[in-house]
Amino acid sequence: MLAFGVCALVLFAALSLALGSRSIPLSTVVHALAGTEHHGDANVVTGLRVPRTIIGVAIGAALGVAGAVAQGVTRNPLASPVTLGINAGASFAVVAAIYTFGLTRPVEYIWFAMAGASVTAVAAYAMSRSGGDLDPVRLALGGTVLTVVLTSWTSALMLASHRTLDEARFWLAGSIAGRHLDTLAPVLPFLVLGLLAAFTVSPSLNALALGDEAAQSLGVPVARIRVVGGLAVVLLAGSAVAVAGPVAFIGLAAPHLVRPLLGNDHRWLLPGCLIAGPLLLLAADVLGRVVARPSEIEVGIVTAFLGAPLLAVLARRVAR
Template sequence: MPLIAAGLLLFLIIIASLLYGAGPISASEAFMVLAGSGSEEARFVVSELRLPRTIIGLVTGLALGLAGALLQSMTRNPLAEPGLLGVSAGSGFAVALAILFGASTATLTSFVAQLGALAGCALVIAATRVQGLGNDPVRLILAGATLTGLLLALTSMLMLMDQRAADEIRFWITGSIAGKPLSMLQATLPSILAALILIVIVARPLAAMALGEKAAVGLGHHPGRIRFLIVLAVALLVGSATALAGPLIFVGLVVPFIARAFAGPDIRKTLWLCVPVGPAVILAADVVSRLIAAPAELPLGVVTALIGAPVLLAIVRAGRMPSL
């Protein structure tokens, strides 16, 4: 039932994403286009601008939502999130470095972003193995914030080295799905499909690991191998999402938080519910970014931060940290 409700909500948000924008085309004009008529200008805005933006938002939300759920389950930490633990920042730094050396956001492949995300994931795993750090959610987040701050500082240094790169990095790093062509999906869809296959493989062992590593081993699973596959899946998902929309924080925190509230602690049900909830969160934030400052637009990364920050504070201030 929650999955059906989330699917219906996502459908309504997709319609809203096609109908509403910061430009002069009204919702009624856009609706006429969806009904099969409408002016030439309205058809162009809906089909060439809003539709690609909506599709990219769907893929980005799916990737970040699943990545957040995997990280939280693997680390047994409800605060683990790609944007908070340095995974997105590592991906962003790799992309900024590529831009400095001549790449552009229009031609950038997702491989560079995935490589940076993989490095960020490796640091997360190392952090969880530090005595007492992995078992303390708040201390782990502080360590992740330190790593994120360091990577953002290095990214800022890159911006000082080249004006052309600075302009492109500055636009990209705020996070946005506006103006992105559907051709960008060609480089990311194979990686996302590979990550989805990995998720299918690790879902059952990951649920067993929630009972403890000894129980998982007793059931015939190999925790070390499962962690490696999870890290690979997270790197593919976060790298693809970062290449598409820039580094967006808090999405991987909010989406699993909402999914667990309705699906319970079973990671398999949580992952299923993240499939519609992730895109719904991204597209809803994107619609808000268009309308809140019309005729201008707020960067999507700003809106996701405004949505996610209260959720983070609510989790941290809870009397009892949610158990995974």
């Protein structure tokens, strides 16, 4: 199944290079990638669509793995960087930085996105403690409350300053359009570190699913696993938000799409999400380009439109 997923990802990467405000023949795409053509549509492929596709793969992988780790650490199937409030915290911190310091480039957002994601993750975790144990229901409710509060604060800052509104509104929609590789480069070390941390704790997440007491009886250091797993989610989600803005539902959907195919073992689930996340994001990005030609819809809007019904279905299934 992983091989099939890789093939599907390659297909959508090719579509991402070929489709846009106008279609480019695959032969031109191949020549542009091979370096045998350097004008016209070939320049569009190498200058705009290749960086966009690479960034889409990186951000999709970060969000997919972050969602799987968040669900494993919290034992909550509805957990994701969005539902835990991490995306909202990172977004508020970035908009506050734009309002206060006049930032204008996504490359400047990274430290503020990381700080906002970290503070929100700690706050959500603190709100979820019940008798010394993690309560998944309280965690989801706490994340929802934080998301509502931080989103309202973000809107207030944007309404208070036209300059902040102009700078932040496109970024807040969640988009990989117009992004260049120099935007991805500063966050790449954090993204890689987050992936390494996630895969390091993946075997222990299987034991954590049995409950804290059972995991401790098996010799799993529950507190340390939660700290490392939470750090992985913050690094991955913060990196993604810094580059592309708050892209919703990739982290929630990817694990639920992978589990029926690969099972609940996190040693397989995480590699599956590493593929499914970019696949979902590129598919949404391509769809946003095709349905609104000659314009396009930001990928964050497409994922939100498709992800809201998914969240309702998953919530109903979990309630049952």
